[in-house]
Amino acid sequence: QKEVEQDPGPLSVPEGAIVSLNCTYSNSAFQYFMWYRQYSRKGPELLMYTYSSGNKEDGRFTAQVDKSSKYISLFIRDSQPSDSATYLCAMSAISGGSNYKLTFGKGTLLTVNP
Amino acid sequence: KAGVTQTPRYLIKTRGQQVTLSCSPISGHRSVSWYQQTPGQGLQFLFEYFSETQRNKGNFPGRFSGRQFSNSRSEMNVSTLELGDSALYLCASKRAGSNTGELFFGEGSRLTVL
DSSP: OOOOOOOOOOOEEEEEEEEEEEEEEEOOOOOEEEEEEEOOSOOOOOEEEEESSSSEEEEEEEEEEEETTTEEEEEEOOOOOGGEEEEEEEEEEETTTTTTEEEEOOEEEEEEEO | OOEEEEOEEEEEEEEEEOOEEEOOOOOOOOOOEEEEETTTEEEEEEEEEEEEEEEESHHHTTEEEEEOOSSEEEEEESSSGGGOOOEEEEEEEEEETTTSSSOOOOEEEEEEEE
16 A cells, blocks of 8 residues: 555536545554645646644645544645646655655646536 | 746656756755656655765666755766656755755756656
8 A cells, every 4th residue: 555645636616616536545654744736747636734633724725634534635725727637635744863854645637627 | 036947847768868957946945855857756855965975865876866956956967878767857945954944946947768
């Protein structure tokens, strides 16, 4: 079993839809949970991060972490064509001393159609 | 503030050749990580350097190597190229003292092996 599982999609939705992206993980040592967005031919950029369980909201984006279920989600409200990108979940745990190492999901390709 | 800079952006090599990729991290960032990204495997961790020392290493063969210089710039080298080495190679830097593991990515070097 891979440490982080993410449905690669592709996911296609109409403009204005609510999008739900999810990842599951197996390593209970993960403490920080992040979502990266990667546009075509670009490097990933950090969208949101949360620590431990709970919700975090930033504009149209909401990140949820359920550590008991080892399940994280990213919700996008009122989706826009500019949200079309690959979304990667990432998680970190301490790896030697105070060093945090990120483990990524494979990414979900999202297309928002006008 | 300049972001992470990778060169070259695109390159084509033939099997058996070697390649060197370069990365300049964000000013003040001393940690540099390298990832290989392919459609099938997603982002796979190659190695991380901090203060010119390799701190973490992924599960890649010895053909993949790297180094970091005193100014934090990093290079990675792949020798005896194989077709399967075709991928986007991403460099990422991390702020010193980061307690989240957040990475800042460059736009990548896209390698095609013929």
